[in-house]
Amino acid sequence: MKSVTGLFVVSVLLCSTIPSRSATANSYGADISRLGSADFSGVNNFSTFLLDRVSGMLYLGARDAVIAVDTANLSKRKMIEWSVPEEKRKSCVAKGKTEDDCKNYVRLLEFLGDGRIYACGTFAFDPQCAFINISSFSLEKHEDGSMKMETGKGKCPFEPSQHYTAVMAGGTLYTAATSNFLGTMYDISRATGIEQERIRTEQSINWLSDPEFVSSAFILEDEKNNPTGEDDKIYFFFTEVAKEYDLYTKVKVPRVARVCKSDVGGMKTLQRRWTTFLKAQLVCEDRASGQRFNVLTDVFTVQHQPGDPSSTHFYGIFTSQWERGELSAVCVYSLEEITKVMNGPFKELKKTCENWINPEPIPTPRPGQCLNSALIEQGFESSLKLPDKVLTFVRDHPLMENSVVAAPLMIRNGITYTKLAVTLTMASSGLKQHMTTVLHLGTDHGELHKVAVVGPNATLIEEVPLFSAQEPVNNILLYKDEALVGTPLSLVKLPIVDCSLYSTCEVCARARSLGCVWRHNERDCVLKPGEVVEADDLVRQCNKGEGLCSPPVIEIRVVKGLRVLLSCVQLSPRPCHWDQPPYSHTRRHNNDLEVQVTEKSLGTYVCLCDEIGRDQPPCRRAEYQLTLDNPSMEGNVATAGGRHFLASHIIFFVGGFVLGGILLFLIYKRQGGMRGGGHSSSTLEKGQDLLPSTDTPQSPSSASLLSEAVPLTEKRNGTLNGHGHNMLPAGHNSRHIYSNSSGLKLQESAVNLAEELDGRERAGPDGEEEGLGEGLREMEEEFSKLPCLRGAPLAQCEESSI
Structure with a gap:
């Protein structure tokens, strides 16, 4: 019974020290501000951000409310309530929708340019739009006091969770959304403006096939640098089911579609429909491995040269339809590449042979092209004047033959x-110009990652846990050297760059792309925007101050079964490689090395990088020595533990055997008494016949729980310091700065104690439980109350340390 009690106490301590993925912004210093649902009087489900870059006011679309927050001081905020009337809500519920979905989720906020904001919400599956007066921050009303609203169908989705995107172009709203209550019809449309010019896509699977809309962008042509008189364009990004692939399963493909701002539809063919709708496939493929990412989840639009629309690039987040685990990739596409594909050949399905081929001939003027000076000179100053053969062609051939490809x-x-x-x-560095791209990436576990991209090299600089693991990041805005990061429940403001976090020359050098520069005399990392140090100069600089190519050997004492991440900081874009013991189980993570600890994995690991030049010997960037942690003591403990468990097994097995026999005898005696007394001799004979029946296989006794030597002393996830002596929990509330000496991380699977208990009770032939004492039952009841063991293995309480 003492062993059972001890097991319970150890398990309680184990559950109480499990690291959590949750983290609060307050853990990371005074530079980070946070607002939660409690700060907004219980309002949540923030889905839309709209920032006034002049005043610094941030407008948030939420459930039944619109909130205004001053980014200079998050404590200054105002709120407008915009809820659904009770009768309308009950009618929505009566149609089979849930109580939560039958509220008003504000999905659209756009400036109208006249001191008002155009706001649209789901409004209990009946989308409605209203007008917000910015100066008074109130909803506009009619003279009779009723709220001024108009239908939001085609402007806002019906359901809160439906994929949706919208963009305002010259005061006119362009949207991509579902257009019916059931969510089965999809439209890319001009949703506002003159009624006769409100046009949309054709209801055809060749145009849109079960799309998931992601993003949209308005590209305004430069009036001073537009010699051909090209029309302004609107681009839509989405994922849809590909019709060009004849497969048994539904294949998803990412698309980019383009429409022209001056398009007003056709005269007879394509009336009130786009005459310029063209789409192309986006390919994000790692050519080395052949892995293709076919699901687009987000797109960010930026001009590489501010003020030049032709320098526009689109950065997209991709995942894979075919991968079971979590996987993400980032690809970038230029506007020039997309335009080239849109001006290329069309794709067509030949009905006779069921093959996609290039259609011939292409009519004149070219179908799908935007209005320009050449078309106007030919007499086509409006899409209404296009010939029917051109409109028929573009109706049947919206897909382009070529794809926009990126690695x-x-x-x-x-x-x-x-x-x-x-x-x-x-x-600038000397006479050279450098452009550094920094990706600010939000995760589905409430984290913000910063990745610096210089040429072909991408470096993960920082991981910042901002929210709980249940809060996915759904909005990121960058404004005045600060990042505004939002989830459905919270809002956080933090600096984009904080060089003071990087405490060594090596780590500061890794963040040089952010403008961080190491000062040797002061031994600190400071921000100097515009100053870039060449990689070779940077190596010599750090080497001069800290002996870069002669790092100390770090001894790591480990136990078998652990996974260790050995860090190697790369300062130059030249490659790095590892010298390691033969037959070791390893895996590369960029320049870092993950090691699975076995007998063959012990030994010396050296990271060598070509830092100085090709003709120079490689620089030894890091060296680690993996040794077993007290192997002799570990063997003694294991032997003693084995003897203890063996003795316990024998004692409990014999006790269970005797108790089982007595229990069977009492049961038989009780049943015999019920059938009628006076037959003591026959009863005794039957009882003696029952005792030898225990020679048959018997269920494990209560001692079997201890006899299997449950390894309760296994190490959980942790992080070793640079000297390999201290272990910190993986969920330690701090910024995770990737450096050479603090990047070692361990991981080991925990014991599923719930499964150890499961199956220990086995019913006997008569339905009685064998070999389970009252103490074990009480212990199992206490185990079931533990949150980390309730219906899930203990491993789910942990966080991966890699």
């Missing part, structure tokens, strides 16, 4: 990115 800037396993924002930094 991933980065690929991350075990991570699902949900939102993306990009900052660009131009700096």
